[in-house]
Amino acid sequence: MTDRYAVVGNPITHSKSPQIHMAFAAQTGQDIDYGKLESPIDGFAATANAFRVQGGLGLNVTVPFKLDALAYADEAGEAARLCGAANALKFEGERVLAENFDGLGLCRDVVHNLGHRLSGQRVLILGAGGATRGMLLPFLAQQPASLVIANRSLDKAQELVELAAAHGDAQACGYEDLGNDVFDLVFNATSASLFGQTLPIPHSIYAPDALAYDLVYGKGLTPFLKEAQVAGVRHIADGVGMLVEQAAEAFAWWRGLRPATEAVIRELTVPLV
Numbered sequence: 001m002t003d004r005y006a007v008v009g010n011p012i013t014h015s016k017s018p019q020i021h022m023a024f025a026a027q028t029g030q031d032i033d034y035g036k037l038e039s040p041i042d043g044f045a046a047t048a049n050a051f052r053v054q055g056g057l058g059l060n061v062t063v064p065f066k067l068d069a070l071a072y073a074d075e076a077g078e079a080a081r082l083c084g085a086a087n088a089l090k091f092e093g094e095r096v097l098a099e100n101f102d103g104l105g106l107c108r109d110v111v112h113n114l115g116h117r118l119s120g121q122r123v124l125i126l127g128a129g130g131a132t133r134g135m136l137l138p139f140l141a142q143q144p145a146s147l148v149i150a151n152r153s154l155d156k157a158q159e160l161v162e163l164a165a166a167h168g169d170a171q172a173c174g175y176e177d178l179g180n181d182v183f184d185l186v187f188n189a190t191s192a193s194l195f196g197q198t199l200p201i202p203h204s205i206y207a208p209d210a211l212a213y214d215l216v217y218g219k220g221l222t223p224f225l226k227e228a229q230v231a232g233v234r235h236i237a238d239g240v241g242m243l244v245e246q247a248a249e250a251f252a253w254w255r256g257l258r259p260a261t262e263a264v265i266r267e268l269t270v271p272l273v
Ligand code: ATR
Pocket: 126, 127, 128, 129, 130, 131, 132, 151, 152, 153, 156, 189, 190, 191, 192, 197, 198, 199
């Protein structure tokens, strides 16, 4: 019998998740169907309930339902609990399990696909929203030499540093405090790129051989990546690998086997020009 999965969001038409998961299923010979569910904004639980009644076994969850998804679950993994949000649900009989694979997917992309270490490196995250929350646990687990969170609103960055304190050291600062320190890896986890906005960060933050990574995908050369290039950064990446890797984590969690990601990433890659 075909097992059913779906991605739920609002809006959902743009989602690449069905394409990614069906590619994984074809590659691994898994008999699954993976659809898209557009839920009413105030109706996540009802949408998830209806899907389960129809035999659905798992959901990926995207904007704006990641908080609802965690609240809906009976049990949650540590990353989901720390960020207060889930991006994957698994239905086991009456039980609902929640995970958040965004940060883990990003780590895998950086380390396995792009060949950059996080351990022992100086890491800067720009932004202190939901995306940054998801990065805290997997990033600290890699034991970077330092982890700095820079945000327009300093209090939000400080809040995340406190949240992560049980798992490791991080520092908070504003953009105006950047300039004296140099970083090996710089991640844009703000939503600035979605609006074509440039962040006020000095060119001097990049170490030789640094990686500049924008978490958005499919936008080509974002203002952040363009500025990094102007600053002389040779290694730039967008979030397409993160998207595919977090999907692979969910697929492995649901199906018990990990698909290869390289061909799927290649298929979805939009050139950074
Ligand atoms: P997400 O869940 O995608 O991380 P979010 O929680 O709305 O989204 O967070 C968006 C982040 O982008 C925040 O850190 C926000 O900064 P503030 O906390 O100061 O609002 C940041 N951001 C958005 N637009 C920005 C801009 N033009 N310049 C600097 N930071 C920006």
